Amino acid sequence: MITTSGLTKDYRFHRQSPGLGGAVKSLFHRTHETRRALDGLDLIIEPGEFVGLLGRNGAGKTTTLKLLSGLLRPSSGTVSVLGHQPWRRNFDFLRRIAVVLGQKSMLWWDVSAMDSYLVHRAMYDLDRATFDRSVAELAELLSVSDLLTIPVRKLSLGERMKCELIGALLHQPDVLFLDEPTIGLDVLSTAVIRDFLREVNRQRGTTIILTSHNMDDVEALCERVLLVDHGRLGFDGSLAELIKSTRPAKRLTLTYASPPGPPTALPSDVTMIENEGPIRRLEADRSKITEVLSVAPSWGELVDVEVAEADLDEVMRTVLSGGLR
Numbered sequence: 001m002i003t004t005s006g007l008t009k010d011y012r013f014h015r016q017s018p019g020l021g022g023a024v025k026s027l028f029h030r031t032h033e034t035r036r037a038l039d040g041l042d043l044i045i046e047p048g049e050f051v052g053l054l055g056r057n058g059a060g061k062t063t064t065l066k067l068l069s070g071l072l073r074p075s076s077g078t079v080s081v082l083g084h085q086p087w088r089r090n091f092d093f094l095r096r097i098a099v100v101l102g103q104k105s106m107l108w109w110d111v112s113a114m115d116s117y118l119v120h121r122a123m124y125d126l127d128r129a130t131f132d133r134s135v136a137e138l139a140e141l142l143s144v145s146d147l148l149t150i151p152v153r154k155l156s157l158g159e160r161m162k163c164e165l166i167g168a169l170l171h172q173p174d175v176l177f178l179d180e181p182t183i184g185l186d187v188l189s190t191a192v193i194r195d196f197l198r199e200v201n202r203q204r205g206t207t208i209i210l211t212s213h214n215m216d217d218v219e220a221l222c223e224r225v226l227l228v229d230h231g232r233l234g235f236d237g238s239l240a241e242l243i244k245s246t247r248p249a250k251r252l253t254l255t256y257a258s259p260p261g262p263p264t265a266l267p268s269d270v271t272m273i274e275n276e277g278p279i280r281r282l283e284a285d286r287s288k289i290t291e292v293l294s295v296a297p298s299w300g301e302l303v304d305v306e307v308a309e310a311d312l313d314e315v316m317r318t319v320l321s322g323g324l325r
């Protein structure tokens with residue numbers, strides 16, 4: 001459904017010296033520079049997948065989305081989405097995709113979301129009954145049915161994002177590209193939007209490609225993550241695999257009825273990270289967990305055991321600072 005091979009994007013730009021003098025000078029003399037944002041990206045995405053694009057700021061995630069959705073033309077390499085070269089912006093292609101870029105609205109500011117949807121309806125030639133049903137269903141799922149006739153500029157950030165998503169899905173696209181859909185939203189709106197996207201992916205089979213710095217979004221939604229690193233693919237697999245390859249250690253929290261005795265027979269490569277009161281927190285490679293659990297009851301009266309993966313934000317800090325194994 002989506003394939004790229006050696007996909008490369010160079011941006012050409014000019015630097016301007018600061019101040020009025022710099023601005024005037026740049027009118028007459030411009031030196032151009034090139035920045036390589038994507039550097040030979042190869043990927044294949046199958047229909048119905050929910051994929052998260054991860055990477056540090058400036059890694060090339062938005063550029064990837066823009067190339068896949070046809071907003072940019074590649075400098076070299078190939079890209080095919082639904083059998084089309086996106087940058088040609090063929091109508092059949094545009095009818096089958098939708099793009100929601102956090103910082104760019106598809107809704108007109110001064111009119112209601114419904115007015116923008118009606119323009120959409122005309123553009124995509126949607127019949128009235130299907131249109132009405134779709135708007136009602138989507139608005140209900142996102143709890144914004146009573147907000148569609150208010151000028152968009154009067155809506156909050158979260159309400160606007162929900163209205164954006166409705167507009168993007170009215171023509172029932174096969175692929176949805178989303179850039180940071182929950183940025184700046186409160187936990188409630190974030191949860192509603194996550195449930196909605198999960199539903200759209202499952203019920204309609206819509207392929208969704210999402211960029212997000214919110215690891216909770218990625219954990220909740222994406223069964224596959226692609227790590228973009230300096231314009232290349234740094235990792236391709238599940239979030240669980242990414243965690244495993246980055247922080248193989250698991251966290252064990254042992255709670256005792258009262259402060260336990262010394263941790264005798266603790267395997268040598270297990271680290272005690274908290275040793276106070278009745279709680280012992282340890283970090284152990286997953287292969288050592290059973291060994292720890294077999295000696296832990298001898299330290300005291302063990303009342304609770306919790307085994308968890310390393311904290312997601314910690315994992316991402318390791319990944320983004322180049323610590324992927």
Ligand SMILES: Nc1ncnc2c1ncn2[C@@H]1O[C@H](COP(=O)(O)OP(=O)(O)OP(=O)(O)O)[C@@H](O)[C@H]1O
Pocket residue numbers: 011012013035036037055056057058059060061062063064
């Ligand atoms: N129009 C442009 N002109 C010049 N350079 C650009 C342009 N757009 C992006 N870049 C550069 O290309 C690189 C990749 O940018 P991109 O926006 O794809 O990164 P990103 O991974 O989406 O980052 P972020 O997480 O900060 O949104 C960055 O170094 C950025 O400065």
